[in-house]
Amino acid sequence: MNWILLLEQIMNGLQLGVLLFLLAAGLTLIFGIMDLINLAHGSLYMLGAYLAATFTNWTESFFVGLLLTLPACMVLGMLLEIIAIRNIYTRSHLDQVLATFGLILFFNEFVRLLWGPIGLDIQLPEILNGSVELIFGIRYPAFRLAIIAAGIIVAILLYLLVSHTKLGMLIRAGASNRQMISALGVNINLLYTIVFGLGAALAGLAGLMAAPIMTVEIGMGEEILILTLVVIVIGGVGSIRGAFLAALLVGFIDTVGRSFLPDILGFFVTNDVADTAAPAISSMLTYVLMALILAIRPQGLFPPKGV
Amino acid sequence: MLGLAAVPLIADVIDEPFYTVMFSRMLILSIGAISLNLILGFGGMVSFGHAVYMGIGSYVVGIGTFHAIEDGISWMGNGLIHLTIAVVFSALTALFIGSISLRTRGVYFIMITLAFAQMFYFIAVGNDNYGGDDGLSLYTRSKFYNILDLSNDNSLYYLNFTLLIVFLYFSHRLINSRFGILIRGAKSNEKRMENIGFPVYRYRLVAFVIAGVICGIAGVLSANQTDFVSPAVMHWTRSGDLIIMVVLGGMGTLFGPVIGAVAFLFLEEFLSGITEFWQIIFGPMLVLIAIFGNGGIDGILVRLDKWWQIKK
């Protein structure tokens, strides 16, 4: 076993994991508190990426772009909540799926009208565009390191927000008992709008960070949306802690599968078979994991208490 | 219905065979939607992996005709064999997926059915012998001895049409049978049904398998219609489309899924003819139907009808 390669792949898994966490955190909060299946979460991720690319190109600074994108996404999310989402909280999950699927179509075409069909690029600032040396002379792309750092910082901030502020208290209360907080006279509409905006900002941040490595294009939100749903279900709907652990788990499984599976399979079958089967099997691993976890624990790993 | 029966005749007269193909697709997806409606609309089981059976049916035809042509094994091109194998495999797959998935509820059920669907999707992707990701072109369609050759678009159309009627009648009988009443009862109150002493899990599993089998048959038809099979048939977006069709048309109603499938494909064809950016109209339309529809298009129709009656 090559330890340097292993370490590098762990970093890669971590990087994918925190990216998924940023998306999953918002989605699981919205799900847990408003009981809303929001398929359009991936669209917010896409909009975040497009806005980031646009702002960065305008201001010619990635960091200014970042500072503009986050509030823009938050406002966008709050507007979306007030205009459309607010009307479907009380509807069945299936009506929500229909409505938010409609929103996906709308946003995809909206982006195509506004930015054209081709997609955009983000130019990274010099300090983030190279690779840096970790320990033992291992080099790692600077930008991916920045993603990991940002993801962990956000996770800590979210933890502080949820467990040490009044807003966080309401969020926790909302996730475990919806009726209770409305009975306590909390302005539930405002709380919902804020939570939705917060989720949108997190999705936007994920989009912004994915943009330089994954190209900004229409439909970029759909594939990752499914992975995000996998994450929140594994973690237990409504649980931020569960989302964090599940995101890292999925990130690792995906990366490790891609990098080591062909070799592992090579022990059992001929190389040719391993070469063709490995990509398919490694894509399947996350779903096998989810099916296994749900078969054993039908409520996910960390179901929020009091449900 | 009569109008649908006449589609190939009209298309032949005006020399636009394309419309036969388009309506054929509507009929096939209607069958798929009817099957999903059995578990989703009547049983409250939201399967997000229903396209798997469509894929199984399609691959049975694809692989069968592949060997019939490549290796000259003529029985593998026989439509009856295709149907039989598709039914058996769909049933076994549904039994396997259902027996594990039905232990979960709500969104977890949605996601575990998705997970299984994705596994089958990636198995198809990884299967290089039958085209892998690139899919498999059919060089011939299913043949039912010398009686019925699906290479003729019109015969295929009438087969689709007949089967649609058959399955509509079947689901009508099923949901009004004792079994159907139990399934519907379990949707509104599972605990009570269990307390009365009905094995809800087993009933649900049977419904899940029946739905899978019907959708598998739709898959056989679908492969014949498109002359092409690929993993994309069972991609999660296709399962999503089926859900959208059922919800759009009106779930838990007899004709809802047919209305939904036809409306979905018709709007797609019609709106994309008007503007390249047709989804910017279609998307908000879905949102509005979800907010104001309450029961999809069928619900709106019923309420219009009532309003009309009252006005009179």
Add this chain to the structure above:
Amino acid sequence: MRKILFWISASALLIISQVATAETVKIGFVTTLTGGAGAIGNDMRDAVELALDHLGRKMAGSDVKMFYEDDTFKPDVGKQKTDKLVKKNKVHFVSGYIWSHVLMASRNSVVGKGPFMISSNAGPGPVAGKLCHEDFFSTSWQNDQTTMAMGEVLNQLGIKTLYIMAPNYAAGKNMVAGVTRTFKGNIVGKDMTKFPAQIDFSAELAKIRSAKPDAVFVFYPGKHGLQIIKQYAQAGLQGKIPFYSAFTVDSLNLPRLKGLAEGSLMTQFWAPDMDNAVNKRFVADYRKMTGRYPTFYAAQSYDTIMLINSAVEAVNGDLSNKAAMRTAMRKANFPSVRGPFKYGNNHFPIQNFYLRKVIKDSEGNFTTSIVKTVYTNHQDTYAKNCKMSW
């Protein structure tokens, strides 16, 4: 009087409309116009329009009507769009096709059903071999050829160990088969990635770093090319391990790569600086029209229209005479941007392959230039499996 006038004008209209419909040459063009690969489709469409302009927008005096369809990068969608072109629009030629899997899915809807099928890019093995058809022509190449040339180049450069990366779909498999066939050294690693879903190559690049090969060879068309080169540089591999490619660097991503690909080597049947009158006019007019260098996709699309024109002119606009049109196309008697070439028995070009290098032109734009000829009049290896002869 009114009645007579009415009948005269009505019958005149009828005659005019019949003449008009009978004479219009209808050409379908299936390509990718949306998503990350939409840029390629756009480029091809521009080249088609330029070719039509060069022809005065007429073929043998007949009007030409183009039907552009978007396959959205999916085989099943491409197949549906092709069906529509054949059954609804009733076109005479179905052309375009960037992707091998889309072409393979669509083939049956066209060949033997009336129209001719002209591939403007994709050249999967089966279509050149066992499934060759009298109704099918290519104005590009067979997939394996370009990478076979690359294998030769690597041998000449003395590369001993090679790491290969390509997407896991029909063309990717052909490309890998091509380079493997001619490369004499040792292939120390090979990754076939999910296409087009996977655009983050961190795990694979880490493996390359650890395998320390003499060289890396990749095939990643379209936006994936942009991604792999950017990520290769970000991972700090650029300049450490030499990077060779096929169909990965093109005129669309070169400006976006901003010098990251400078000096990079690739093989191809054509280059913007090829010295013949047709190509010079094509490149100059294309740049005037769009402000950028044409891609090889554009060059092949331009040739597609010229090939169709040669067929229509040979029968003087009588589109019912398929046999004569086929005979005309087999002669490859049209002004091609790659210079004159011949068709093999399988209707794929027998042509030269060149080694190209990314350079900066006099105005500071990045483009590619021919270094040397690798193969002269090269025929693909699948041609011998094709039973067609003429």
